[in-house]
Amino acid sequence: MTMLRSLVCFGAAVSMILSIAACSSDSEKQSDQKSSDNSKRVKLTMASVQGIEGFNYTNGDAVAKYYSDKFNYDLDMTALNWDNWNERLRIWINSGDMPDIAVYNYIHADAAAFVDQGLIKKLPDDWKTRWPNVAKVFSKTSLGPQMEKVFGGTYFIPRARFMSNLPGDPLSNHPAIYIRKDWAQAVGFPIKSAYTTSEIIQYGKLIKEKDPGKVGDKLIPVAENTNHAVDLFVARNSTHYNNFYKDKDGKYKWGGASEDTLKGLKVFSEAYRSGVLSKDFFTVKNEEHGSYFNVKGNAGATYFQAPTSAFQTYFNDFQANTKLDPYQNIHMAIVLGEDGNYHQEDLINFWGTIVFNPNISNEKFERYMDVLDYNATPEGNTITNMGLKDVDWAYDSNGKVKSLYDEVKEGKPLGGANGKYPSNGYLLGSTILFDDFAFDNPNSDQRLRDMSKQLYAEKSKKGTPETFTKVNWDVYTYDSPSKRRAQIDYNTEYANLVTTQGDIEANWKKWVESKMSIIQPVLDELNSKLAK
Known part of the structure; x- marks a missing residue:
């Protein structure tokens, strides 16, 4: 310790002993600013x-x-x-x-x-x-x-998804619908920049009926796993399907019980029961479903991760496995709810x-x-x-x-x-994360970078402040024993509702009722503490 530092401490302290203790304590607090010593492995x-x-x-x-x-x-x-x-x-x-x-x-x-x-x-x-x-x-x-x-x-x-190339605020999620463009054209399905969830089902039914790729029994019209199936059909119709939210009346409500969630479940149920989804989609491992489209080549579409950083490898694999030009045979689009709007809560710039x-x-x-x-x-x-x-x-x-x-x-x-x-x-x-650098990465085809920018922009364009919402930090950061007890694996539970026999609306109503014992205490707290 320098003499000047000692004198400063001495002047600020009641005694020399106290000044030394104070200086020592201050030195310990600043120890993390020392330059790194990497000599020891x-x-x-x-x-x-x-x-x-x-x-x-x-x-x-x-x-x-x-x-x-x-x-x-x-x-x-x-x-x-x-x-x-x-x-x-x-x-x-x-x-x-x-x-x-x-x-x-x-x-x-x-x-x-x-x-x-x-x-x-x-x-x-x-x-x-x-x-x-x-x-x-x-x-x-x-x-x-x-x-x-x-x-x-x-x-x-x-870890920031984007540092200098943030594509929108609120931030949209990555997945998009990959469609076999050649198959769509063969069955007369229109090529557009956006489709509603029911239009995706219509495409799947056409593929199932006409099998333009001559795949036979191996054909999967729309290949998904549990998480992405829920994301495609439920989340695209219900902004708050897995969360609590503040409604227009200023009251907090539970998204699981919203009519939008029921609307999404009905579309999900139709996709499953009509054979547009594989009968065992819920057994497919996370992220594996995309391989039915770009590796096995037996899927007409897949709702799959679509960040810029993943495009090049995915397109290359498609070409290597199907021997087809991906730029001519893959069409990518965003998916909208039945109301024609893009639905999502702000993704928040991290993963x-x-x-x-x-x-x-x-x-x-x-x-x-x-x-x-x-x-x-x-x-x-x-x-x-x-x-x-x-x-x-x-x-x-x-x-x-x-x-x-x-x-x-x-x-x-x-x-x-x-x-x-x-x-x-x-x-x-x-x-x-790679998402940011991918927009500038010279190893990626410029066509893919432009396509990615268009997909992100389309989501922002098709969303409204009510359907594509900014994060509500009050809800996000609210914590209590009741809130901790109210954690639900929504993807699994929604898939269970759809694959259970019986009317989907009746199944949903029973499910909502069964959850209210853990949901109502949270709603009571939110409305008493946060609602205006």
């Missing part, structure tokens, strides 16, 4: 979806090795899948057995409980000064600053949050934060999207990123399990 344990089970994320490929060498770590990755992601992390966090780092699918009721019980790490109060690039991304997520206010500090680092074990050592925490900060810079973000500098990409004379990677010549994609860099992706430390 650390082992990081992490759990996330989108990983490849058994892959060596320390040095399994050149990109993984670049990061582990640069930041001097070994990375032990637990690859979760879409079906066990939420539950396994919930169990690990609650039991105190979570790894050093995890990518957590933010659910506010659970998140609030984790914070209350001290089950995840609170970041140092000055973390934004130490890691300014992460802080810039954090500020763009909306969720980050809002939760910081709610919890009185930072416990979650949301997945980074959390830390509360007992993680300072060395490990700081090391991974350094990785996140580097990858939030233009260079780091480009590496996570395009591979190694001067190997897979370079800057041209104008400072613009140009690609050096030729997928056709290489005979494989840049990332993915069968790619040049299987580690390529979010698992090496990203707070900016």
Whole structure:
């Protein structure tokens, strides 16, 4: 400690003893601002979806090795899948057995409980000064600053979907309907930029009747799994199908009991009972349904993820497996409710949050934060999207990123399990998702980038303030024991209603009644505390 600092402390304190204690305490608070010392190798344990089970994320490929060498770590990755992601992390966090780092699918009721019980790490109060690039991304997520206010500090680092290419406010979700354009033309179905849910059923019935692709018994008119089927038919008709909301009369209501939700369930039921959906759609694993369209080639349509970053691989796979030109044979459109409007609550500009074990050592925490900060810079973000500098990409004379990677010549994609860099992706430390960079990525065909922009714009154009709503932070952040008890797996329950024998409206009314014991207390609280 310098003499000047000692004198300042002495002058501010009652005694020398107290001044030394105060100075020591202040020094400890500022310790997180010290420059990183990467000389000691650390082992990081992490759990996330989108990983490849058994892959060596320390040095399994050149990109993984670049990061582990640069930041001097070994990375032990637990690859979760879409079906066990939420539950396994919930169990690990609650039991105190979570790894050093995890990518957590933010659910506010659970998140609030984790914070209350001290089950995840609170970041140092000055973390934004130490890691300014992460802080810039954090500020763009909306969720980050809002939760910081709610919890009185930072416990979650949301990963921004978009940083500089936000396509709309409110933000629309990614999925769109992929339709076999050649099949649609063969059966006389119109090619449009948007369809209602009943028009999708009409298309499916035509495909089922005429089988223009000569698929036979393997034909699936509209291929979905549980989550996407609910998203396609229920969510596109009911903005608040899985949430509480403030109605025009100023009162809070439950979306599960709304007439719009019933409307969506009726369309969903028709799709299932008419054979437009596969009879066992609910057994299809998460994200697997898209392969019926672009790999197996036996689906007439699929409502599937459609962020810009996924288009190129999806279109390439379609061409490789069907031997057809995807630009001539795939049509993409948005899906509207029966009222002709686009329905959705604001997606919020994040997907997945980074959390830390509360007992993680300072060395490990700081090391991974350094990785996140580097990858939030233009260079780091480009590496996570395009591979190694001067190997897979370079800057041209104008400072613009140009690609050096030729997928056709290489005979494989840049990332993915069968790619040049299987580690390529979010698992090496990203707070900016691929969605943002994809609009500018020279590895993606300009036609796909333009198509993606059109789809996002169309959703905003077709939505109204009542059907495409901004986030209500009062509802989103409201927490109570009753609210925590009122968590429902809406996708599974709606699929159960549709696949149960009997009249769908009668089934829905019984279901609504059965849920009111956990729903009514929340409505009472919202209306007494938040309603005007």
